[in-house]
Amino acid sequence: MLKVTGLTKEFGGLRAVDDLSLEVKEGTIVGLIGPNGSGKSTVFNLISGFYRCDAGRIEFSGKDITGLPPHVIARMGLVRTFQQTRVFPEMTVFENLVVAPQDNVGEGFIDSLLFPRAVKEDQKKKGEEALALLRFADLYEKRDELAKNLPYGEQKRLELMRAVMTRPKIMLLDEPTAGVARPQVEKMREYILKLKDQGITFLIIEHHMKFVMGLSEWVYVLDHGQLIAQGTPSEVQKNPKVIEAYLGTGRMAAAV
Ligand SMILES: Nc1ncnc2c1ncn2[C@@H]1O[C@H](COP(=O)(O)OP(=O)(O)O)[C@@H](O)[C@H]1O
Ligand SMILES: [Mg+2]
Incomplete structure (x- = not known):
């Protein structure tokens, strides 16, 4: 459903996303994790058309969407939410x-x-x-x-x-549980699963390890803009490179 190849984005001299390739199959929930500043939100901004990539290709439902504006991509059925909530208060x-x-x-x-x-x-x-x-x-x-x-x-x-009102095929969620109290985290999980049953595919950025590991069938791990690991949640949690990247952040501990 979504296929990203060689995605690269620089800000000044900084490579926020470096030659990233990933895939999301229809009907699955895929996680995208990594320490703070590893480039996760930038990946979402690139896929959803908010930023232009310096190199790479983005395919959605078999169509090349690289460089298309956000509203066109949204109408095709790819929508994203933001790390900072954007409801009309x-x-x-x-x-x-x-x-x-x-x-x-x-x-x-x-x-x-x-x-x-x-x-x-x-x-x-x-x-x-x-x-x-x-x-x-x-x-x-x-x-x-x-x-x-x-x-x-x-x-x-x-x-x-x-976002569901726009009838998406795939939803990119940027930290859906950030700042959310614990009982509500469990709720969020239920609604995502219910939406998955309705046929929506998900790519989810999360800091909350237990949450993302519990939901995802496949997890990609970014560090300094580069893909350092991918696999099932249990494979990723055991991966020494991942543990190393998270060392000192105390985040991995919460997952196991
Ligand atoms: N619009 C921007 N201009 C300049 N630098 C940016 C911009 N957006 C992100 N960055 C930088 O790119 C890196 C990755 O940021 P981000 O994608 O937000 O990481 P994450 O979501 O994994 O915490 C950081 O070093 C950040 O400062
Ligand atoms: Mg972010």
Whole structure:
């Protein structure tokens, strides 16, 4: 479903991503881990079109998407979430879902002048979809609350569901449990598995070792922009190079 070959990105003299190749098969959950600053978020920015790569090729569903802009890639079914949550704090939970992130405001405005009925129908359908999704995500009871008043774990979940509204084939999640309290981490895990059952493929960046190791079928490990290991979670946890990279960060200990 996703195939990255020889991906490279430099910032000034720094090689943030260095000749990286990886693959994500349809219907799987794949982890991308590595110490702080190892280039994980940059990889997501490259794949989703937010940054341009200096070298390499990105294929999604058999199509070359290298260099395409983010909204085009999103429309093809590849969406990402951000390390920093990006819900609209002053909107309600429901409103956050009906304002689909990939919508072009200009187009919507012209459409509403030219085809008012079609737009109205479209909005109605979107509203129904949003309510169904809120039920699925156990956020239905909170649909009229302002997003900023939700506990952080639920804001993260809302952000996840906002991305689901765009009907993605693959989701790139950048640290979905960062800052999330422990009971909510377990919830996040459940919803990701439920979405996987609905046919969504995942590539997940995580700091929370137990979480990512428990969910992923395959894990890639980055260090200083380079792929230092890949394998099943148990293989990766035993890999001396990985332990070395994490030494002193205390993160690996939490996984075993
Ligand atoms: N927009 C940018 N401009 C300059 N340097 C950047 C930029 N984005 C990331 N970097 C650098 O690239 C390296 C990798 O960062 P990042 O991809 O955020 O790592 P991670 O997500 O693994 O913590 C870091 O050294 C970071 O400072
Ligand atoms: Mg990051």
